[in-house]
Amino acid sequence: MSRRVHIGLVVYGAVLAAAMxxxxxxxxxxxxxxxxxxxxxxxxxxxFRGRAATALSAPxxxxxxxxxxxxxxxxxxxxxxxxxxxxxxxxxxxxxxxxKSSPAVDSSGIYVGADTGDFYALDWKGTLRWSFHVDxxxxxxxATAALDGDNAYFGDYKGRFYALRKDSGDLAWAIxxxxxxxxxxxxxxxxxxxxxxxxxxxxxxxAKLDRRTGExxxxxxxxxxxxxxxxxxxETRGALYVGANNxxxxxxxxxxxxxxxxxxxDGAIKSTAVLVRDVIYVTxxxxxxxxxxxxxxxxxxxxxxxxxxKGSPSYVPDEDLLVFGSNAxxxxxxxxxxxxxVRAADGAxxxxxxxxxxxxxxxxxxxxxxxxxxxxTSCGEHAICALDTRTGAIRQQLPLPAAFTGTPTLFDGxxxxxxxxxxxxxxxx
Amino acid sequence: xxxxxxxxxxxxxxxxxxLLAFTHVITYVFWSKIPALLxxxxxxAVCWPFFESCWKLHPIxxxxxxxxxxxxxxxxxxxxxxxxGERLSRHCTTAAYVALLVMNLVKLAIFVLDYRLMGNYHxxxxxxxxAFLFCRxxxxxxxxxxxxxxxxxxxxxxxxxxxxxxxLLRPAFLTGWLGDASLAxxxxxxxxxxxxxxxxxxxxxxxxxxxxLIFHIYSWHIVGYFYPCIMFCLLAVFPLARLERSDxxxxxxARLLARKLPRSTIFVxxxxxAAQVAPxxxxxxxxxxGEGRMFALNMxxxxxxxxxxxxxxxxxxxxxxxxxxxxxxTRIRCEPxxxxxxxxxxxxxxxxxxxxxxxxxxxxxxxxxxxVGVTDLCGKHLxxxxxxxxxxxxx
Numbered sequence: 148m149s150r151r152v153h154i155g156l157v158v159y160g161a162v163l164a165a166a167m168x169x170x171x172x173x174x175x176x177x178x179x180x181x182x183x184x185x186x187x188x189x190x191x192x193x194x195f196r197g198r199a200a201t202a203l204s205a206p207x208x209x210x211x212x213x214x215x216x217x218x219x220x221x222x223x224x225x226x227x228x229x230x231x232x233x234x235x236x237x238x239x240x241x242x243x244x245x246x247k248s249s250p251a252v253d254s255s256g257i258y259v260g261a262d263t264g265d266f267y268a269l270d271w272k273g274t275l276r277w278s279f280h281v282d283x284x285x286x287x288x289x290a291t292a293a294l295d296g297d298n299a300y301f302g303d304y305k306g307r308f309y310a311l312r313k314d315s316g317d318l319a320w321a322i323x324x325x326x327x328x329x330x331x332x333x334x335x336x337x338x339x340x341x342x343x344x345x346x347x348x349x350x351x352x353x354a355k356l357d358r359r360t361g362e363x364x365x366x367x368x369x370x371x372x373x374x375x376x377x378x379x380x381x382e383t384r385g386a387l388y389v390g391a392n393n394x395x396x397x398x399x400x401x402x403x404x405x406x407x408x409x410x411x412x413d414g415a416i417k418s419t420a421v422l423v424r425d426v427i428y429v430t431x432x433x434x435x436x437x438x439x440x441x442x443x444x445x446x447x448x449x450x451x452x453x454x455x456x457k458g459s460p461s462y463v464p465d466e467d468l469l470v471f472g473s474n475a476x477x478x479x480x481x482x483x484x485x486x487x488x489v490r491a492a493d494g495a496x497x498x499x500x501x502x503x504x505x506x507x508x509x510x511x512x513x514x515x516x517x518x519x520x521x522x523x524t525s526c527g528e529h530a531i532c533a534l535d536t537r538t539g540a541i542r543q544q545l546p547l548p549a550a551f552t553g554t555p556t557l558f559d560g561x562x563x564x565x566x567x568x569x570x571x572x573x574x575x576x
Numbered sequence: 577x578x579x580x581x582x583x584x585x586x587x588x589x590x591x592x593x594x595l596l597a598f599t600h601v602i603t604y605v606f607w608s609k610i611p612a613l614l615x616x617x618x619x620x621a622v623c624w625p626f627f628e629s630c631w632k633l634h635p636i637x638x639x640x641x642x643x644x645x646x647x648x649x650x651x652x653x654x655x656x657x658x659x660x661g662e663r664l665s666r667h668c669t670t671a672a673y674v675a676l677l678v679m680n681l682v683k684l685a686i687f688v689l690d691y692r693l694m695g696n697y698h699x700x701x702x703x704x705x706x707a708f709l710f711c712r713x714x715x716x717x718x719x720x721x722x723x724x725x726x727x728x729x730x731x732x733x734x735x736x737x738x739x740x741x742x743x744l745l746r747p748a749f750l751t752g753w754l755g756d757a758s759l760a761x762x763x764x765x766x767x768x769x770x771x772x773x774x775x776x777x778x779x780x781x782x783x784x785x786x787x788x789l790i791f792h793i794y795s796w797h798i799v800g801y802f803y804p805c806i807m808f809c810l811l812a813v814f815p816l817a818r819l820e821r822s823d824x825x826x827x828x829x830a831r832l833l834a835r836k837l838p839r840s841t842i843f844v845x846x847x848x849x850a851a852q853v854a855p856x857x858x859x860x861x862x863x864x865x866g867e868g869r870m871f872a873l874n875m876x877x878x879x880x881x882x883x884x885x886x887x888x889x890x891x892x893x894x895x896x897x898x899x900x901x902x903x904x905x906t907r908i909r910c911e912p913x914x915x916x917x918x919x920x921x922x923x924x925x926x927x928x929x930x931x932x933x934x935x936x937x938x939x940x941x942x943x944x945x946x947x948v949g950v951t952d953l954c955g956k957h958l959x960x961x962x963x964x965x966x967x968x969x970x971x
Contacts, residue, residue, distance in 0.1 A: 278893050282898040
């Protein structure tokens with residue numbers, strides 16, 4: 148009896164040992180312990196699909212007017228000075244130094260995120276239609292929403308990406324992608340592209356999501372540092388371009404997320420790249436504006452700026468110019484700065500005007516006027532200006548109660564902006 | 577022979593009774609944060625499915641809970657001392673028995689106030705205390721049960737989650753190949769070597785017991801002090817019974833094989849075994865769905881992570897409550913029941929509409945799976961069914 152029991156135990160133990168080796172071959176050195184090497188193994192995801200859309204609607208708004216992020220609005224036209232129509236808020240409380248979310252506007256209304264964690268939907272009179280408070284994001288929302296016919300899409304500073312129904316504010320789906328999202332999404336057909344950040348240690352990646360369900364389709368390799376910039380889409384070449392805080396500008400394939408090329412610039416890339424034909428333009432924190440060939444990643448030209456540039460350049464098609472702002476020096480708080488224009492072809496300076504704004508983070512929005520083009524941008528500590536893109540002359544200056552750090556949004560003759568520490572303002576002719 | 581006669585006759589059992597009472601002293605220390613937990617607003621209560629109206633008792637005054645816990649501690653200390661009073665008066669042992677019964681009832685009353693208090697370190701003392709208080713042949717039954725605990729725990733560890741080290745709460749001292757080997761050794765210890773605790777051979781018995789003691793000492797830096805301390809108390813029945821020679825000439829193993837066991841012992845062991853099977857009877861990965869797990873031990877078989885979508889609507893204001901799960905224990909932090917409770921708490925707080933979504937994965941999985949996706953939970957009047965699969969939990 149005892150012997151049989153002992154033999155039974157030995158056989159039982161041997162079978163168990165074999166089972167364990169089969170489960171974890173590393174026990175006998177047959178396979179290395181699996182270590183996550185790509186973001187996929189670290190984050191991954193599957194969405195809550197409470198209210199997935201049954202059919203895809205057309206995109207109606209993306210950050211900086213288009214996926215090329217040129218900042219040029221081909222529809223609106225400057226017809227004369229603007230005056231305050233209404234204001235809503237305060238919206239932002241000045242939490243965290245990053246540029247604030249800009250209003251996303253389409254025919255259904257105005258949508259904007261706040262650094263307090265609230266996302267607002269307003270009607271044309273500035274009345275709240277609905278709000279959605281994201282939990283557990285102490286630094287709130289800094290990304291500008293992308294819109295289609297059904298949903299508003301945005302990420303928060305806790306790394307979660309949301310799709311909210313525009314009509315009701317109900318959650319369509321959400322997905323936890325990383326630890327921070329400061330980037331604004333791009334919509335391409337059935338896909339959404341977004342940059343995601345990791346805080347410990349600093350890193351980032353680009354994610355492609357299914358617009359209908361939020362399901363993750365691919366995640367790029369690690370970018371090597373955080374990426375606050377928004378992806379710039381080049382549908383012709385099937386590529387997206389994105390920079391990161393390590394100064395590396397990358398081109399990734401839209402369909403797979405694999406890297407096509409990378410170019411090391413001289414400082415952190417906080418701004419979103421601008422795509423014009425076969426060149427992308429991007430600024431660096433170290434104080435340069437670069438023109439980079441989209442096909443190869445080679446730098447076509449670069450110009451030294453007066454200092455740090457966190458905002459993106461905006462493209463003026465009629466004059467083939469780039470308009471942008473920069474600080475005086477690369478210190479954290481400069482004494483002042485400049486708004487300037489250079490030729491897109493070779494970076495040659497065209498005009499420059501000084502400002503008393505030492506922390507320029509805003510990016511201009513360009514619209515046509517009866518005689519040329521207008522660049523709406525921050526032009527002082529508490530002011531936004533309409534500048535003549537040919538000369539830099541101020542056509543109108545609107546005083547503001549607080550700093551402006553985003554991108555003005557133009558829609559149906561009106562201009563909408565949010566303040567760094569204040570409300571949402573609507574201006575009309 | 578009455579249940580108390582065994583205690584009067586056996587010094588080993590009285591010592592063991594004192595150690596079982598001492599587990600309540602340790603529990604008192606471990607529960608020092610409970611008053612703050614139970615003082616949260618009703619919407620934060622996580623109720624057991626069989627006591628779904630627990631939120632009506634919340635928030636419980638912190639001073640009241642401190643008072644109850646101090647009384648619980650006093651009772652436990654008195655109970656420990658009474659178990660040593662047999663020589664003074666037989667009534668001491670009777671009083672100690674009653675005290676142990678009452679302290680278990682007090683612990684149970686606190687335990688059912690919130691699901692977040694669940695844990696194997698309570699499950700095992702409850703089961704052993706039940707056997708000690710109400711069954712015959714106490715010393716043998718307690719030892720069979722403890723062997724059963726290890727067998728259950730070992731079988732739960734026979735997976736990639738445990739064997740890869742992913743299930744560990746904190747990094748272990750041993751890493752690399754040694755770490756892998758130690759994890760495999762624990763499975764062999766709990767599933768094979770554990771039978772050495774039933775052996776009559778003193779070398780085999782003590783060699784096995786020492787290995788378990790070392791295992792629990794080693795686990796201290798990973799799981800904290802509470803679990804090892806509880807196991808030291810529970811394991812004491814093995815040397816105590818052996819030193820008293822309470823088994824006569826038969827080893828426990830031989831008695832088990834020869835089926836020389838009282839009916840109450842067989843009944844308790846069968847009930848325990850059936851409870852361990854319960855989670856398997858529910859569809860899906862019960863380490864994630866949590867269904868059936870409250871009946872069984874759920875040792876460190878899986879560490880999960882999840883993403884919660886819990887949105888309450890009040891008029892045109894939507895508020896997300898993604899942090900309701902913060903501070904939950906490893907085993908329940910992704911359990912649908914917890915968030916189902918949280919969602920109902922929001923309904924009870926007056927939210928007109930609540931949406932609940934939950935995705936989760938074992939940490940060794942690449943992808944998350946959707947466990948819950950319910951819109952307008954308040955209006956649907958869903959219930960949590962303990963006995964059957966809940967259709968709102970997706971597999």
